Amino acid sequence: MAGNSFGNIFRVTTFGESHGRAIGGVLDGCPAGIPLDLELIQKDLDRRKPGQSAIVTQRKEPDQVEIYSGIFEGRTTGTPIGFAIHNTNQKSKDYGHIKDSYRPSHADYVYDQKYGFRDYRGGGRSSARETASRVVAGAIAKQFLKGIEINAFVSQVGTLKMEKSYLELDLKTAEDNIVRCPDQEMAVKMEEYIKAIKKDGDTIGGVITCVATNVPVGLGEPVFDKLHAELGKAMLSINAVKGFEYGSGFEGVTMKGSEHNDPFNTDGSTKTNHSGGVQGGISNGMDIYFNVAFKPVATVIQGYQTIDKEGNLVQTQGKGRHDPCVVPRAVPIVEAMTALVLADYMLLSRVNKI
């Protein structure tokens, strides 16, 4: 209710500020008996962590997760899984310049207005550092969802848009390049473009596409907790996200019903999939796919004018070590949130019938 929990049954609560002692969380409602491979958790954290390539922030954080509870003899026990990632690289002095002034298009101003003051170090709670906790919980969700495949990848950077359908590509190859785009030619262009943006001290937006396959029929809780509505909320809760569309999305607006409808095959599957795997808010067994729009990171390494707490105009300059484009590191976050929604809705679907 106070905003730091996600999920109904399979439910994660996170805590932690960018430059506090630790971030972490509690995953409650995870069923007992799941064999947990801790290395898979760390692997997803490594995909998200800073410093992993030339096109992401060069901060160094090991992001080593410690699990405190809920696992016994290698399996989940059904009790809450508490975990923490200690912050080790807290250069608080880097952020002195934002203590008294509000960076444009950051959360500085609204946090001060809402709470009366704020932990200004590195963005505090509004920093995307918080998403590391989501990745931990999501990695556990993935192991519960055995058999369901979730693959997210970068499909657009600025105006560079992958034109191929995801069906023509091997999505696993997204991990073969540092942009995380499964179209290798496009990936090269995107990488070059991000490097140029970085050189200018500027930033650029992007789109992540996510595909979930082998999702069983029947997930979704109409009328308010429709599967795609919860997925949408999950995605929009990620830092810098400005939009969400699934299936035909905004393009579908221009189609006629006679074109848009997905005809059935005799096994209940459909010949086309404009629906994006969800009908009436309930999964229909087809691939679930959706796009997530990320704005350009607000921190630009350029001089700019802004205001301080008293409303005076001040001249300042972006500092710190930030990402020129957030999407390559956001891929595992999108997957994690998708896994959390699916795990929760898998459990919810167990109570539909007598």
Place this chain on the structure above:
Amino acid sequence: MAGNSFGNIFRVTTFGESHGRAIGGVLDGCPAGIPLDLELIQKDLDRRKPGQSAIVTQRKEPDQVEIYSGIFEGRTTGTPIGFAIHNTNQKSKDYGHIKDSYRPSHADYVYDQKYGFRDYRGGGRSSARETASRVVAGAIAKQFLKGIEINAFVSQVGTLKMEKSYLELDLKTAEDNIVRCPDQEMAVKMEEYIKAIKKDGDTIGGVITCVATNVPVGLGEPVFDKLHAELGKAMLSINAVKGFEYGSGFEGVTMKGSEHNDPFNTDGSTKTNHSGGVQGGISNGMDIYFNVAFKPVATVIQGYQTIDKEGNLVQTQGKGRHDPCVVPRAVPIVEAMTALVLADYMLLSRVNKI
């Protein structure tokens, strides 16, 4: 938890099938002391109701709301507001053709899979008839939100897209035409287009834009219940919605940080508003605006092939009285859901500080 409630404190629970005895709901958590104008509730219901113009379904339903509790001497009492709308025009026989077969891109198939069987009359619970209950609750929310203005309007039908910014238009004039588009010239084109689509027995998608002004700074509950994430979920929970974007949205992807950032004025407002009135998930006092994409209605009055419960191919034809384009009637629904989110988050913001 079972999907039919929305909101945390200001919380509506709805019930009802398209062709049951009644639809309705309970609005809990509405603060005491709000003077309620019942005619304003009915007025919003009338904006949503079928049969109101030449471009919507010609079903006739009076949609008269009865309020059972929670109001005394013209004011809310702080106790739950129970209400019902009796169904009067239940031509169940119209729907005999869908009893045993699954209409493409409808919820028939997934409801049967999820629950084992379904109330097939008129779509049952998956019918957009349910949204009338949302309009009732939203109309009460609007009266609680006195001072905040919420205006939704049709900004696109098929490929006909309003190019003017909402800032150039008087949004109240959207009600002057049956499309509910505030650009009167565009409205004429849209109306003609919808009529042509209807004549073909086909349907078309559209976009609704919603603008909320005078929203106070500080609404939003990061990290998961960000204001725009909850708005996104609210919109995606409406029948036929395929996408949501706020502020710069999907377009923002192509912008650089140096262009996208909104510079501050000395009073804390911003010179531009790519942020769409929300920073870090918290309202910043600027206009909140967002777009909602609706797919073409699935029911087309044309012959088509589909499958029955046993998986046999059957030839059938759309019947019933359906909307050629859903957006004109969905305008008050978008407003209602926006009002419900804002009312809930207004209350949540009361507990932020000591």
Place this chain on the structure above:
Amino acid sequence: MAGNSFGNIFRVTTFGESHGRAIGGVLDGCPAGIPLDLELIQKDLDRRKPGQSAIVTQRKEPDQVEIYSGIFEGRTTGTPIGFAIHNTNQKSKDYGHIKDSYRPSHADYVYDQKYGFRDYRGGGRSSARETASRVVAGAIAKQFLKGIEINAFVSQVGTLKMEKSYLELDLKTAEDNIVRCPDQEMAVKMEEYIKAIKKDGDTIGGVITCVATNVPVGLGEPVFDKLHAELGKAMLSINAVKGFEYGSGFEGVTMKGSEHNDPFNTDGSTKTNHSGGVQGGISNGMDIYFNVAFKPVATVIQGYQTIDKEGNLVQTQGKGRHDPCVVPRAVPIVEAMTALVLADYMLLSRVNKI
């Protein structure tokens, strides 16, 4: 969250004031496919209704429930069940004497303080009339819980306490007398005592005992939502309840561990049942039994001094038609709340393991 919903998955939300148009509710999360016998619902309502015998209030209310949704062809559909009971016997004038003064040990004063004003007619929302909605939902829960037996009965009125163990009695015979006590001799004494109390214009307290048998092992969600904790909350939420104890209860305090521990039989059952069917917050398969203490009804038909809204002392007199002892009519309410808890926890237990 605003107090008018109960349950996690199997969740009822109620509305309605004593003298409003109707009371009712929505039951969400009820699994699909339950064959519902509507007469059983009405039967439980009749056990609760006023005017049923010489020792209860002589108000006449038919308490006829109308079900609006969620049932199709005699079975639950998995969608929310909306229902209402219209108020027919609203002698509002009977309550003019409480409009401006606060009855001692009633909720009049606190409602005015909390909400700024109140619907004073017949106690408004604080009237036990609201519990009729619980009985409807509970009667549906009972039908879901097929195989589990829930029997509540009166075990104490004033100082008249049934000394026999419930194991020695046929609990079904509680319905054979108007007190609802399965010890027929004691029932006679209790009935006479209540009649004498009534003649004096006074009221008296009582205890209801409830026994649930055939409850499967494994219901309960530690550490906060232990089965007995939720049962306790359910009971304490009923009007006039002052205490709850399960198993050995307050008596258990005086026992030594060596006496109190329940030794196992080889099948996992126990030789004694001081635990009351719950270990560590989880059902263990033995009978669940507990006691619920009800205070004497506050409305006495005697003159008394009290204060008005301005804090002036005023002399007044209890009027209206009230119960001299609340427990006979509260028996079906205790059963209903027990059924609601068990139904919810049955569903919750489906998600414990992979």
Place this chain on the structure above:
Amino acid sequence: MAGNSFGNIFRVTTFGESHGRAIGGVLDGCPAGIPLDLELIQKDLDRRKPGQSAIVTQRKEPDQVEIYSGIFEGRTTGTPIGFAIHNTNQKSKDYGHIKDSYRPSHADYVYDQKYGFRDYRGGGRSSARETASRVVAGAIAKQFLKGIEINAFVSQVGTLKMEKSYLELDLKTAEDNIVRCPDQEMAVKMEEYIKAIKKDGDTIGGVITCVATNVPVGLGEPVFDKLHAELGKAMLSINAVKGFEYGSGFEGVTMKGSEHNDPFNTDGSTKTNHSGGVQGGISNGMDIYFNVAFKPVATVIQGYQTIDKEGNLVQTQGKGRHDPCVVPRAVPIVEAMTALVLADYMLLSRVNKI
């Protein structure tokens, strides 16, 4: 929903097993701006910790809390407060004897049934060790509740019952003896009795009474989330609790309405307080007081027969270092849970009116 969170807005989620790496939790919804004295938190932990006196378990655990987030420059920030207590004294070998057999009246059997297996070390999640996390959260709640006094104390051990009313005693003096009973003479008797019980290798039950003063009028969310119902659930969720009563409680059953009703003073206070500070589920400004019954600890240091996983009878003996009587150490836990309920309901009461 999965049982490890408590509270609506002011909401704690706990994790941790008796012999895992750490226990801890997340407190979400704590308002910003509370100056936090960390020593007061540790002080309450010390009142709960083992080894503090001759009548409690002699295990040694420092129970040092680490706070990871949510506090900046000495004040709460409105963001979640994550904390952990590392387990240092994990003599797992002490518990080998319970790995394969089920201790009577412990949770061993039901955990195995519910989850398929269990962390058997020291009771795992069912150990009262978990309550240390509640004490941390409760100690923060107390600091938010500045001005409200919460005093719990031991009022009964076995049949030794304090006969004086709490109004005759200085409740603060409960901390002057190791039993935590404010009646010093009775405390001596209780201490001797517990020592004798301990010598026998047996255990005994007890009652804790809790009094909250200066609670404002208006806390409580009828009809289900009445203040006393939530307090009851909070208490019943504590290990070993078997009963809860407030105000006149079970004794009130024997009173007549004319005796039990609390007459008003002209300022809205009442001359008597059989209501225990709560009317109709809402605080009325009078002292809130209630009793909590604890059963004798199940672990007795005596030989006993029980069953193993296969249902074979086995002879075994209680080992480990356990409390002969749980109430002295449970006093701060009762206070903590009371503080959590009051803090949550203080926040909820902010949204009652426009």
